[in-house]
Amino acid sequence: MTAARFTPGMTVRVRRAFQPGHVRTPYYARGKRGVVERLCGIFANPEELAYGRSGEPKLPLYRVRFAQQELWPDYRGTAHDTVDIELYEHWLEPI
Amino acid sequence: MTNEPGRGVHDMGGLPAGPVKPNEHDYAMWERQVDALMVLLINKSRRVITVDELRRGIEGLGAGAYDRLSYYERWIASITQILIEKGVITNDELGRRMEAVKARFEGTT
Numbered sequence: 691m692t693a694a695r696f697t698p699g700m701t702v703r704v705r706r707a708f709q710p711g712h713v714r715t716p717y718y719a720r721g722k723r724g725v726v727e728r729l730c731g732i733f734a735n736p737e738e739l740a741y742g743r744s745g746e747p748k749l750p751l752y753r754v755r756f757a758q759q760e761l762w763p764d765y766r767g768t769a770h771d772t773v774d775i776e777l778y779e780h781w782l783e784p785i
Numbered sequence: 786m787t788n789e790p791g792r793g794v795h796d797m798g799g800l801p802a803g804p805v806k807p808n809e810h811d812y813a814m815w816e817r818q819v820d821a822l823m824v825l826l827i828n829k830s831r832r833v834i835t836v837d838e839l840r841r842g843i844e845g846l847g848a849g850a851y852d853r854l855s856y857y858e859r860w861i862a863s864i865t866q867i868l869i870e871k872g873v874i875t876n877d878e879l880g881r882r883m884e885a886v887k888a889r890f891e892g893t894t
Contacts, residue, residue, distance in 0.1 A: 707791075708792075710793075717796045717798065737837075739837035740838055740841035742838060742870075
């Protein structure tokens with residue numbers, strides 16, 4: 691079992707990585723800054739399961755909240771508008 | 786269509802698109818069969834394939850096929866590829882069975 695590295699309220703940045711193959715982090719979120727909203731649980735790594743492997747070690751999955759203005763440079767709504775994205779720990783970096 | 790390195794053809798969040806048409810539609814018999822097949826394949830007692838593999842297969846169809854195929858056509862294309870990769874079926878076996886089914890469908894047998 692992997693211990694969760696981040697706790698709710700921590701600011702994190704999504705890694706700017708662009709490898710080919712099966713990834714579970716949307717393109718638009720890469721390099722963006724958000725705040726951990728909750729730990730969803732510890733799950734087998736789907737990026738490994740996708741290739742018929744075990745998905746071990748399991749990884750913490752977080753729900754991370756992003757300001758719409760952070761995600762979309764031309765966003766016209768308020769600064770309070772947010773998007774929650776569920777992201778596996780290996781995609782997140784501390785700030 | 787974009788040509789950004791590292792953005793999969795399926796990873797279209799935030800790209801310009803037309804309005805979503807939320808119309809209900811019925812499923813054809815073959816679509817129901819594809820869905821049932823997938824349920825059986827991912828069942829914990831068998832675990833022949835995972836939904837993650839299904840997704841990887843769909844994402845790997847390539848831009849042309851991904852855009853051209855319907856939802857369940859993408860599923861069956863991916864399921865087929867994965868079952869061949871895993872040795873559950875062989876390509877030759879599949880080809881022969883497709884011929885047989887086609888012949889039966891056309892009433893020539």
